[in-house]
Amino acid sequence: MEFLHFVRRALVAQFSGPPPRDEFVRHALDAGVGSLPLLTLLTIFAGMNLSVQAYGTFVRFGGQDLLGLFCGVGGIRELYPVMAAVICGARIGATLAASLANMQISEQVEALEVMAVDPMRLLVAPRLWAVTLMLPLLCGYADVVGLAASYWAATEQMGVNGGTFMEQVRDIVHLSDLAAGVFKGVVFGWLVAIVSCYHGYRALKRDGAEGVGVATNRAIVHSAVLCIVLNMFLSALLYVR
Amino acid sequence: MAEQQPAITLERVCKSFGNNRVLHEVSLVLPAGKILVMLGPSGTGKSVLLRCLVGLMKPDSGRIFVEGQDITALDERRSAGREQMFALRRKFGMLFQDGALFDDMCVGDNVAFPLRQHAKMSERQIAERVAEDLERVGLKNVQRKMPAELSGGMRKRVAFARAIALRPRIVLCDEPSSGLDPVMSATLDELILDLHRSLNMTFVVISHDTAEARTIADYIGLLYKGELQEFGPKEQVLRSSRLAINQFFDRSTDGPIQVL
Amino acid sequence: MLNRSFRWFEACAAFVEFLCAVCRCLVTGPRYLRETLRVMDLLVRRCLIPVGLAVAPVGAVISLQGAGLFRMFGAESLLSSLLATAIFREYSPALASVMVAAQAGSSIAARIGTMKVRGQIDALAVMSVDPIRYVVVPGLIACVIVTPLLSVLTTLLGLVSGWFFAVPVMGVDHGSFLANLYAQVSLVDLWVGLGKCMAFGTAVGLIAGFLGLRTTGGAAGVGKAANDTVTMTIVLILVADYFVSMALLRLGV
Ligand SMILES: Nc1ncnc2c1ncn2[C@@H]1O[C@H](COP(=O)(O)OP(=O)(O)O)[C@@H](O)[C@H]1O
Ligand SMILES: [Mg+2]
Numbered sequence: 001m002e003f004l005h006f007v008r009r010a011l012v013a014q015f016s017g018p019p020p021r022d023e024f025v026r027h028a029l030d031a032g033v034g035s036l037p038l039l040t041l042l043t044i045f046a047g048m049n050l051s052v053q054a055y056g057t058f059v060r061f062g063g064q065d066l067l068g069l070f071c072g073v074g075g076i077r078e079l080y081p082v083m084a085a086v087i088c089g090a091r092i093g094a095t096l097a098a099s100l101a102n103m104q105i106s107e108q109v110e111a112l113e114v115m116a117v118d119p120m121r122l123l124v125a126p127r128l129w130a131v132t133l134m135l136p137l138l139c140g141y142a143d144v145v146g147l148a149a150s151y152w153a154a155t156e157q158m159g160v161n162g163g164t165f166m167e168q169v170r171d172i173v174h175l176s177d178l179a180a181g182v183f184k185g186v187v188f189g190w191l192v193a194i195v196s197c198y199h200g201y202r203a204l205k206r207d208g209a210e211g212v213g214v215a216t217n218r219a220i221v222h223s224a225v226l227c228i229v230l231n232m233f234l235s236a237l238l239y240v241r
Numbered sequence: 242m243a244e245q246q247p248a249i250t251l252e253r254v255c256k257s258f259g260n261n262r263v264l265h266e267v268s269l270v271l272p273a274g275k276i277l278v279m280l281g282p283s284g285t286g287k288s289v290l291l292r293c294l295v296g297l298m299k300p301d302s303g304r305i306f307v308e309g310q311d312i313t314a315l316d317e318r319r320s321a322g323r324e325q326m327f328a329l330r331r332k333f334g335m336l337f338q339d340g341a342l343f344d345d346m347c348v349g350d351n352v353a354f355p356l357r358q359h360a361k362m363s364e365r366q367i368a369e370r371v372a373e374d375l376e377r378v379g380l381k382n383v384q385r386k387m388p389a390e391l392s393g394g395m396r397k398r399v400a401f402a403r404a405i406a407l408r409p410r411i412v413l414c415d416e417p418s419s420g421l422d423p424v425m426s427a428t429l430d431e432l433i434l435d436l437h438r439s440l441n442m443t444f445v446v447i448s449h450d451t452a453e454a455r456t457i458a459d460y461i462g463l464l465y466k467g468e469l470q471e472f473g474p475k476e477q478v479l480r481s482s483r484l485a486i487n488q489f490f491d492r493s494t495d496g497p498i499q500v501l
Numbered sequence: 502m503l504n505r506s507f508r509w510f511e512a513c514a515a516f517v518e519f520l521c522a523v524c525r526c527l528v529t530g531p532r533y534l535r536e537t538l539r540v541m542d543l544l545v546r547r548c549l550i551p552v553g554l555a556v557a558p559v560g561a562v563i564s565l566q567g568a569g570l571f572r573m574f575g576a577e578s579l580l581s582s583l584l585a586t587a588i589f590r591e592y593s594p595a596l597a598s599v600m601v602a603a604q605a606g607s608s609i610a611a612r613i614g615t616m617k618v619r620g621q622i623d624a625l626a627v628m629s630v631d632p633i634r635y636v637v638v639p640g641l642i643a644c645v646i647v648t649p650l651l652s653v654l655t656t657l658l659g660l661v662s663g664w665f666f667a668v669p670v671m672g673v674d675h676g677s678f679l680a681n682l683y684a685q686v687s688l689v690d691l692w693v694g695l696g697k698c699m700a701f702g703t704a705v706g707l708i709a710g711f712l713g714l715r716t717t718g719g720a721a722g723v724g725k726a727a728n729d730t731v732t733m734t735i736v737l738i739l740v741a742d743y744f745v746s747m748a749l750l751r752l753g754v
Contacts, residue, residue, distance in 0.1 A: 052750060058583075077566060091728065095724070103343070115330070115354070208615075210611070216607060216723075224551075225555050
């Protein structure tokens with residue numbers, strides 16, 4: 001209930017004119033560029049994991065030649081968008097929540113109110129825009145890196161034929177799948193941002209440092225769980241025919 | 242000026258948190274251009290009173306007028322009410338108990354913040370005003386420092402500079418002197434008096450320092466257990482025979498104010 | 502640059518020192534059993550729902566996408582085997598650990614960090630209570646024990662949700678789904694999964710304790726400790742997972 005009220009206020013703030021530019025740029029850079037090293041590292045290993053584990057599983061059925069199909073579908077449709085979102089929740093969302101909670105407990109948000117500045121417009125709106133716009137880009141980036149890593153692991157480590165692998169990927173992954181991934185990215189990005197801002201914003205002064213910890217923790221867990229659950233529904237919506 | 246409206250009027254303001262009755266039927270009238278020092282032991286609701294004044298908290302009952310306008314009637318959940326509230330708040334400057342500086346901005350940006358938001362001033366004018374105000378509070382060449390690099394007392398003074406940057410008509414100070422050394426807190430008192438004289442600002446200063454009350458106050462209030470025990474012009478209050486006020490000024494443990 | 506690599510070096514040295522201290526506390530008394538049980542109870546209650554909610558959709562998505570793939574080759578009956586192996590060996594341990602890192606790791610780090618910035622850790626030391634023994638070790642032990650327990654639950658949930666999306670939603674035959682479910686899962690898979698969980702749980706407990714104790718910089722630092730714990734553990738889990746899978750593949754298990 002309280003959350004819905006917050007969402008309404010945030011939406012009003014988000015769409016009532018362009019967000020403050022400096023804040024937006026700062027958060028967009030932090031969310032986008034700041035996440036690149038971590039996301040690169042994680043998608044490389046996730047992509048290789050996908051290959052290795054799928055190989056280990058498929059070998060049992062004698063289906064190791066289908067690796068390209070599996071890596072294409074599993075990775076691009078499901079794994080990389082969700083990964084980007086969970087990482088985004090753990091890094092960006094947690095940072096958002098921690099910074100807002102810290103502002104709340106040290107009365108900085110109230111100071112804004114007293115100075116007749118709407119904290120929703122100044123603090124929440126640029127963060128929402130930044131993450132919503134950056135996460136789809138991160139998803140696209142993760143697709144490329146992850147697929148390359150899967151390919152490398154499949155060909156170099158498991159000796160799968162590279163040509164067949166790519167052919168299968170091209171066969172099964174259509175442009176619409178990439179678009180769906182980006183769409184998921186937009187949804188997840190907004191969700192992570194709103195959930196994290198909510199938990200950060202809700203911290204109270206008397207909670208002190210503990211409030212920051214609680215907000216961070218909730219932001220990470222709730223955005224991860226929400227993204228994973230929502231991913232299931234989005235996939236069911238997009239792919240069940 | 243004929244028949245000026247009082248700066249602040251409180252009418253039977255009550256505020257509780259659950260069973261915890263924090264403010265009980267507080268009423269007072271503070272004329273414009275006066276300095277009110279609100280005394281009281283810690284935890285009696287002084288900060289809560291200030292929050293109610295600027296609409297950060299809503300009293301459970303009672304009304305608060307700021308220059309004649311009822312702040313308790315504004316509904317912040319409606320956008321019109323929010324607009325009005327923001328318009329009203331531009332009359333205020335507030336110094337928070339712990340400063341509430343934005344810790345991702347340097348000192349200069351912190352002081353410049355209200356100016357950038359509300360004043361139609363060029364960056365040069367803003368820079369000049371920031372330097373002027375920082376000098377007023379006894380700080381020089383700190384603009385590029387981050388709040389985390391400052392001592393507690395310095396942070397408080399920066400916050401004070403920020404509170405007065407827009408030249409508000411009413412300045413609320415939550416314990417400006419606590420955590421400052423005696424010399425610094427005396428300097429701050431002089432600054433308040435100076436601003437009061439030159440810009441005719443109204444001040445509400447929260448304190449538990451009776452010396453401060455003696456020096457700067459026009460009006461003194463004593464808040465204890467959520468009730469306004471005493472309120473009036475300084476001379477009248479200092480002459481008062483009420484036990485609580487005497488106890489406070491005598492720093493005695495013997496009297497109606499009990500620690501437990 | 503030099504400064505940064507030096508700091509990194511210093512952190513590594515501090516971590517080694519921390520590890521030694523933890524080991525010392527593990528082998529010698531006194532042990533705070535009651536505190537350990539309290540943390541375990543807290544972790545189970547806090548993690549149960551998030552972990553369950555995170556793993557159930559994975560089974561669903563495997564069924565959903567897998568059914569489409571296998572149907573192309575007319576091998577729908579193999580879907581349940583894929584689901585079972587993937588969940589038992591890979592997704593259940595990894596996801597349970599990631600969620601334990603997110604929930605337990607961040608809250609342990611935040612709790613220790615709060616104690617640190619409030620000076621309570623120093624207060625413990627002044628009262629001659631070893632902070633590592635009193636606040637880190639119980640959390641560590643709780644993580645090591647709780648993670649495998651949760652993973653058992655997540656395995657079940659993953660299979661159930663996988664079944665739901667395969668049979669009623671995608672129209673795979675119920676009989677062949679059940680018949681093939683355990684065809685490819687061996688006892689080894691089970692042990693590998695549980696072993697991974699314990700290893701990842703150890704990582705969560707250690708990193709949360711280490712970063713929590715190193716918290717500086719007030720309330721903002723608490724958030725950073727919680728955040729860093731989660732990202733570092735997730736990296737560690739994924740990297741370790743890869744090498745374990747590779748090794749198992751090479752061994753032909
Ligand atoms: N947001 C709040 N929720 C619940 N209780 C509060 C809140 N703010 C203040 N209080 C309570 O109100 C009382 C007065 O607090 P405060 O006004 O901060 O005291 P002080 O006079 O020292 O400034 C305290 O007992 C405090 O516990
Ligand atoms: Mg106070």
